[in-house]
Amino acid sequence: MSRVLVLNCGSSSVKWRHYDGDRVLDQGTVERIGEPGGGPADHTTAVRRILAGLDLSELAAVGHRVVHGGRTFTAPVLVDDAVLAAIRDLVPLAPLHNPANLAGIEVAREALPGVPQVAVFDTAFHHTLPEAAATYAIDRDTAERYAIRRYGFHGTSHAYVSRRTAELLDRPYEQLNTITLHLGNGASACAVQAGHSVATSMGMTPLEGLVMGTRSGDLDPAVIFHLRREGGLSVDEIDDLLNHRSGLLGLTGANDMREVLQRRAAGDPAAELAFDVYCRRITGYVGAYYALLGRVDAITFTAGVGEHAAPVRTAALAGLDRLGIAVDPARNAGDGDRVISPEGAEVTVCVIRTDEEREIARQTRAVAETG
Numbered sequence: 001m002s003r004v005l006v007l008n009c010g011s012s013s014v015k016w017r018h019y020d021g022d023r024v025l026d027q028g029t030v031e032r033i034g035e036p037g038g039g040p041a042d043h044t045t046a047v048r049r050i051l052a053g054l055d056l057s058e059l060a061a062v063g064h065r066v067v068h069g070g071r072t073f074t075a076p077v078l079v080d081d082a083v084l085a086a087i088r089d090l091v092p093l094a095p096l097h098n099p100a101n102l103a104g105i106e107v108a109r110e111a112l113p114g115v116p117q118v119a120v121f122d123t124a125f126h127h128t129l130p131e132a133a134a135t136y137a138i139d140r141d142t143a144e145r146y147a148i149r150r151y152g153f154h155g156t157s158h159a160y161v162s163r164r165t166a167e168l169l170d171r172p173y174e175q176l177n178t179i180t181l182h183l184g185n186g187a188s189a190c191a192v193q194a195g196h197s198v199a200t201s202m203g204m205t206p207l208e209g210l211v212m213g214t215r216s217g218d219l220d221p222a223v224i225f226h227l228r229r230e231g232g233l234s235v236d237e238i239d240d241l242l243n244h245r246s247g248l249l250g251l252t253g254a255n256d257m258r259e260v261l262q263r264r265a266a267g268d269p270a271a272e273l274a275f276d277v278y279c280r281r282i283t284g285y286v287g288a289y290y291a292l293l294g295r296v297d298a299i300t301f302t303a304g305v306g307e308h309a310a311p312v313r314t315a316a317l318a319g320l321d322r323l324g325i326a327v328d329p330a331r332n333a334g335d336g337d338r339v340i341s342p343e344g345a346e347v348t349v350c351v352i353r354t355d356e357e358r359e360i361a362r363q364t365r366a367v368a369e370t371g
Contacts, residue, residue, distance in 0.1 A: 006062075009101050019361050069090065118368055134151075169348060184304040286320065
């Protein structure tokens with residue numbers, strides 16, 4: 001099997017990449033889908049345009065990113081009508097993403113009826129979470145009825161980066177304990193033990209955990225009740241506040257870490273506080289996951305902020321020297337996949353460029369080849 005097309009449909013965009021083996025034949029991104037004065041009217045239109053512009057005569061399979069697989073999907077699967085229906089049933093758990101993922105699958109099935117379609121789930125990598133890590137301490141019957149548990153996200157990124165870390169260090173993947181930090185507009189931490197996710201910061205939805213571009217991350221649940229009772233905010237207004245008007249945006253008015261760092265360097269106190277809140281949260285998760293793993297071989301930063309914001313990497317790991325964790329300033333200032341901890345450090349700190357599309361292609365080939 002050689003040629004694979006990957007379709008990564010986000011809430012308002014589609015990233016696509018066409019592979020011939022490991023070689024990228026073509027790639028692109030369609031943005032601002034459905035936005036006034038923006039791109040295509042919807043994901044169906046966007047995917048049709050993408051497919052119309054490609055030579056897919058030798059295509060062996062199409063891989064689709066699907067954000068939420070619930071407890072139904074713990075591995076990538078060949079798509080049929082039953083799988084499609086099951087993904088549709090999971091829309092309430094990911095109302096912004098699963099409908100877009102479904103649109104991509106439906107268009108590709110219609111346009112390429114003889115080509116295997118494979119769904120690769122963001123949540124699947126985290127199906128190995130111990131029950132103690134996945135279970136929230138609420139009434140069991142209520143949790144079961146409404147599918148309330150920790151699912152975790154960014155699974156394809158954490159899978160790719162943890163495996164790439166083992167390659168970079170020339171260590172067996174199944175023997176490595178790694179903390180991966182996916183820091184982008186969305187952000188999550190993951191403890192990977194011998195190739196298995198055993199803890200992750202995002203929960204039932206991508207709102208829990210680290211501070212993000214526009215999401216609050218961890219929050220006292222009573223804040224929601226307080227806003228409802230004292231502020232008179234509706235459920236939808238609170239949802240919008242926590243998902244779209246919080247995080248770095250809520251603290252500074254900017255959701256881009258690059259702008260926050262510029263303002264911080266200029267002495268803006270709001271940016272300084274936002275930076276400290278952001279990094280302190282990461283430090284807490286690193287410490288917690290160190291305790292859970294017992295032994296940490298590597299900590300790896302990835303995604304837009306993780307790969308490019310050297311001050312974040314320094315501050316997030318500051319004060320952890322007694323755990324064998326340190327960052328070398330000269331190495332931290334470099335580029336590319338690399339080690340940024342000092343020579344001989346007990347815990348190796350890395351920066352690795354994530355590649356979710358390549359991971360989706362890898363999993364797609366594995367499923368399509370086995371049928």
